[in-house]
Structures are given as structure tokens and as C-alpha cells.
Amino acid sequence: MWHDAVLVAGKDLRIEARSRVGLWQVVPFALLVLVLLAFAIGPDQAALRHAAPGIFWVALLFSTVLAIQRSVAVESGEGTRDGLRLSGIDPAGIFLGKAAAVGLQLLALELVLWAGVTFLFDVQVHVVWLAVTACVLATIGLACAGVLYGALSAGLRVRDTLLPLLVLPVLAPVLLAGSKAWEAALNGSTSSGTQWLKILVPFAVIYLVVGIVLYGPLQEAA
């Protein structure tokens, strides 16, 4: 399973590295969301600083949807999914591989977004380990849940419109807990931040386990 996961993740990341869709479309989109939300809030520096954690996570969530759509699109070519299914690779391995690929891209995106909010909203993360832990835990959850829902909508003609409707409410707890943990990290209040990590941990673990179990049946359905 782990070997298969590494193979699948390597394949997806190689495709991304060659096509540069992530670099030239997803990253600019995430930064665009940052700027647009700042426009909506207005030039009040205090309000922007207050809203910065939320803006970071909303931008990340929207970009996650794009990353998932991309991850599904890679498999949507002529018979690609059937090829993958017939290749004898463990479905759990495919799931882990695709989730790892999406997760690594999201982590890179989070670095860019982090720099973006620091630069645009003039905020300083005081408890760095809290912010990083929140990001890593959230990324596992986002990638696992995202890949699962991507598989659910794979092969549908209405995939592009259906996926956000399905996945965004599911990811709402990550948005909430992530923003709150970041708010605490910005304010330097560690204890209230760790409370919110307790939401991110089960989210990540549950979707990881459920994905390993359910990806096989889902693949057959798609």
C-alpha cells in the first residue's frame, strides 16, 4: 500500500510539475482571493488584521477545491481511471498517493499564502508552532476529504459544479478550527489555540481512515 501510494503521488506530482497548472493558476488564484477579500473588507488596517486568519483559510479552502478538481482531471482522460484500476494498485494506495500529492501542493500553497497575509495585512504569527501544526493537520484533513469527494464526483459531467457544493460544507469545520487556531497564533494565546487543534486532529484521522476504507468501493462506482 505504501509503495503504491508513493508511486501514485510521484506520478501526480510529476504531472503537476510538468503542466505547471498549480503554479500558474492555483497559486495566483489563492492570492487573488486574498486581495478580493481585502477589497471587500476595506482599507481599515485594524479590521484587515482582525480578519487575516479567516481570509487565509477561505483562500486556502477555495484553492483546495481547485486542487482537487485538478487531481480528478488528471485521471479523467480516455480510460485513465480504468487503467489505474486495472493496474493492480491497491485502492488504498491510490487514495493515499493522491491525497499526499494534493497535500504537498497545499502545503506549498500555504507557505505562499502565509507570506501573502504577512505582507498584505501586516500580521505577525507569534506562536509559530501552533500555526504550523494547524496547517499540517488541516492539510491532511483537506487533502483526504477532498480526494474522497473528488472520487465521488469523478466521471460526472456536472463534476465541476457539483464538487464545490458537496465538499465546501464538509470542509467547514476545518475553516472554523483553522481560523481560530491561527487567530490564537497571531495573538499569542497558545491555550485557546490548542483547543481548536482538537477539532483538526479527529477530522484528519477520520477522513484518512474512511478514505482508505471507502476509496475502493467508490472507484468501482465512478
Next chain:
Amino acid sequence: MSERAVLPGRPRWLDAFGALGVIAMGFTVWLGLWVTPPDKFQGNLARLLYIHPAIATVALYWVGIVAAGGSLLYLWPRTRSFFWDRLAASAVEVGAMFAALTLVTGSLWGRPVWGVWWTWDARLTSTALLLLLEIGYLALRRVPAEPAVRARRCAVAALLIAIDIPIVHFSVDWWNTLHQGGTFLDPGFKIHASASMSWTFLLGFIAFSLIFVWLLGMRYQVEVLQDAVGDQELEVSLTERWSEDTELVGVGVADRDPTPGGATP
């Protein structure tokens, strides 16, 4: 095929549930609006509480149990049957209505008591997210696909939603809490209400539960009929195609075998 095949009818007991539900609802309305006294603190506003917790109970628990249970039993190979798939889908659709009603009745009560139609409180937010998740499920359900494929996909979606709900609930619970806990029954189960109020409250639960079973059964019946009609239409169009083909073959034979001397120009 021109003759209509017999479509499956609905069972008698379902009508009984409907009748009982309507009677219980009638009694709830009568007791709730005319018999019970106004509440000491909330006056007539408390009358909404005869239905709101009952609707919410249906929306959260009954629907959750049927939808998640049905989906799980469909995915389990030994119990796989379209019965469970249809049951789960019907539960989610009825559940979306009950979730919407929960929000509407809560909102009507919240306006005079809390002073706002909507507040970002834990229970409100998680119920609203539940409604959105159910709408997503129903959108997925509408996507045309092979029945077995659709059933499997929807079963997985329902289970994923079922997993998400406790997480949503806990997260928003920590986020902001304004909604009261159980005020009717304290932990020692001492009822703080007059007898007529408690009975009306209880009757409301029974009425809405009966109505839920009835609606669930009716919706299930619609699923069955839809599938039956789909099958019939397929059969009809197949038969039409077959008869077209045989006609064409007939024409072809006539062309290829002309009578001697009567050649076409």
C-alpha cells in the same frame, strides 16, 4: 408495448400511519393553541416549542438513523438491496424538509425572544450546514447514472455526511453558544411544566414522528414508481426500435427480391 404493466401499490399500513399522524397533529394543534396555558415567562411564544423540538428531533435523529443505517446496509455486500438505497435517499429528502422547517420555526421564535431572525449560534449553524450537506446529497442523487452506480455513490456520500455532522456539531459548539440546553427536563428528569403542557409537548413528538414515517414511506413509494416507470419506458423504446428494425428488414427483402420482369428503372 401499449398495455400498461401493473405498478406496485403502496401498503395499507402506510395509510394508517398517515391517518394517525394527521390525528395526532390535529390534537397537538388543538392542545397547543387552545388548551394549554400561556407560559409564565414567554407567554404565547412558548407554544412554538410544542413543535420546534419535535421537528428538530426528526430532522437530526430519525433522519440520521435511517439515512446512515440504510446507506451502511446498502454498502454491506450481504444486505445489499435497492430497498436500503431508496430508503436512505427518501430519508435525506424528507430530512432536508424537516431541517428547513427546524430553521424556520426556530427563526420565528428567535425573532421575538432573542431579537434577531438569525444568530451565529452553534445549533443554528450546524443545522444550516446539515441542510446544505443534504442539498448536496440530493444534487448528487439527481445526476443520471446506472442505478447500482448511483446507489453506491449516494451511499458513500450519505456516510461521509453522517461522519461530518458530529464534527460540525462539536466545532460550532465551541465556536459560539447561545442556544439553551435542555430546559424542559433537567438532569434529574424533573419536569418544569404543567401537565397539559408536558402532554402536548410529548404528543408533538409522536405526531411528527408518525408524519415522518408516513412521508418516508410515501417518498419511498415515489422512488419505486420512478424506477418502475424508467424501466417501462426503456422497455417501450426498445420494443419500438425492434419493430422498426424488423420493418426495415422487410423492406430490404422486398427490394432485393423483385418479381421477374418488373425491374425498377
